[in-house]
Amino acid sequence: MNAKTSPSVAWAAAMGRALELATKGPLTGGNPRVGCVLLDSEGAICAEGWHEGSGTPHAEVMALANARAAGMSTKGLTAVVTLEPCAHTGKTGPCAEALLEAGISRVVFSVDDPGVDSSGGAEMLEDAGVEVIRGVMNHEGLTLIERWHHAVRASRPWVTLKWAMSWDGRAAAADGTSQWITGPATREKVHQDRSEHDAIVVGTNTVLVDDPSLTARTPSGGFYDHQPLAVVAGNTEVPATAKVRAHPGGFRHVPGHDPIALLRELFAEGIRSVYVEGGPTLASAFIEAGVVDEIHITVGPMLIGGPSTAVRDLGISTMSEAIGLDIRDITRLGDDVVVTARPRSGK
Numbered sequence: 001m002n003a004k005t006s007p008s009v010a011w012a013a014a015m016g017r018a019l020e021l022a023t024k025g026p027l028t029g030g031n032p033r034v035g036c037v038l039l040d041s042e043g044a045i046c047a048e049g050w051h052e053g054s055g056t057p058h059a060e061v062m063a064l065a066n067a068r069a070a071g072m073s074t075k076g077l078t079a080v081v082t083l084e085p086c087a088h089t090g091k092t093g094p095c096a097e098a099l100l101e102a103g104i105s106r107v108v109f110s111v112d113d114p115g116v117d118s119s120g121g122a123e124m125l126e127d128a129g130v131e132v133i134r135g136v137m138n139h140e141g142l143t144l145i146e147r148w149h150h151a152v153r154a155s156r157p158w159v160t161l162k163w164a165m166s167w168d169g170r171a172a173a174a175d176g177t178s179q180w181i182t183g184p185a186t187r188e189k190v191h192q193d194r195s196e197h198d199a200i201v202v203g204t205n206t207v208l209v210d211d212p213s214l215t216a217r218t219p220s221g222g223f224y225d226h227q228p229l230a231v232v233a234g235n236t237e238v239p240a241t242a243k244v245r246a247h248p249g250g251f252r253h254v255p256g257h258d259p260i261a262l263l264r265e266l267f268a269e270g271i272r273s274v275y276v277e278g279g280p281t282l283a284s285a286f287i288e289a290g291v292v293d294e295i296h297i298t299v300g301p302m303l304i305g306g307p308s309t310a311v312r313d314l315g316i317s318t319m320s321e322a323i324g325l326d327i328r329d330i331t332r333l334g335d336d337v338v339v340t341a342r343p344r345s346g347k
């Protein structure tokens with residue numbers, strides 16, 4: 001750190017780099033994206049690490065290993081890490097312990113670990129005499145791992161609900177056909193969004209009417225590296241010939257009509273984010289249950305009319321009960337409009 005740079009400015013700069021490194025890790029899976037840099041006594045970055053996904057070394061451990069591989073002593077270094085170092089043994093050992101063993105003298109981190117089992121790393125380090133500074137670039141750190149963080153705190157996966165509709169709010173024509181309301185650019189985005197969630201959920205009737213494959217495909221037609229688990233919700237048996245049964249990310253039929261129970265079941269299996277693709281009955285059930293975190297409304301340039309509204313009855317009888325939306329983004333893709341919004345007040 002040079003004489004003119006205050007420590008907090010230098011840590012923020014290092015945290016900026018740690019946040020950048022974290023994005024090399026996967027958006028999906030049971031573990032969050034984490035980045036770490038090690039600083040020498042001058043405040044210069046001397047080693048870097050990030051987490052590449054469940055079962056692989058955590059960011060701190062990768063950074064320590066990289067320092068050692070470069071012939072450096074780790075004693076007295078500062079570790080700047082995007083998430084509080086964990087204190088528990090999962091598929092790998094506790095990072096707080098690894099930092100202590102390495103002789104790290106200061107740990108700067110952005111976000112407290114919300115996990116019941118994994119938190120406590122900061123306390124462990126402080127008890128051992130390590131200086132701990134928390135909350136540096138906290139907003140950016142939280143934004144990076146928003147879905148995972150929300151899921152761990154709520155004990156249910158993050159829910160993105162998506163539907164396609166015409167400008168008059170219809171999700172299908174009277175005969176049930178709905179392909180395609182939106183154009184190729186929007187459908188490319190949908191495929192990418194699928195690849196960025198742990199699971200996709202649809203209702204049984206969408207499988208019966210559309211027989212979708214629900215795979216996440218790149219614009220050139222190949223599969224994205226990450227394929228979400230394909231989940232069909234509802235009591236009707238999924239036909240043996242349904243395309244979704246051959247989904248490369250796996251297939252699951254979950255009978256029942258309780259979105260909260262469904263989410264709990266998926267969370268217990270390590271699912272931290274789900275992409276709910278409808279149809280309208282399932283979408284409405286998720287909204288009514290108050291478990292939708294973000295809505296992607298894609299609007300195609302047409303009018304359909306008729307009874308197939310994008311959202312069914314929500315039990316709302318007067319305007320004061322309407323569910324307000326915070327609009328986060330409005331993008332034009334070709335002739336479609338894609339709106340990203342978040343329901344207000346928990347609904």
Ligand SMILES: NC(=O)c1ccc[n+]([C@@H]2O[C@H](COP(=O)([O-])OP(=O)(O)OC[C@H]3O[C@@H](n4cnc5c(N)ncnc54)[C@H](OP(=O)(O)O)[C@@H]3O)[C@@H](O)[C@H]2O)c1
Pocket residue numbers: 162163164165170171172175176177178179181202203204205206207209210233234235236237256257258259277278279280281282283285286
């Ligand atoms: N525009 C779009 O974005 C879009 C997306 C998907 C589908 N679609 C269109 O929508 C139409 C199908 O819509 P849909 O609403 O009938 O189908 P859906 O929502 O896919 O399926 C409805 C069925 O899901 C089951 N289910 C699971 N959880 C439920 C819950 N919590 N509450 C109520 N039911 C639950 C029930 O069946 P069980 O009896 O089996 O329990 C219910 O009848 C098709 O025309 C399709 O093309 C449009």
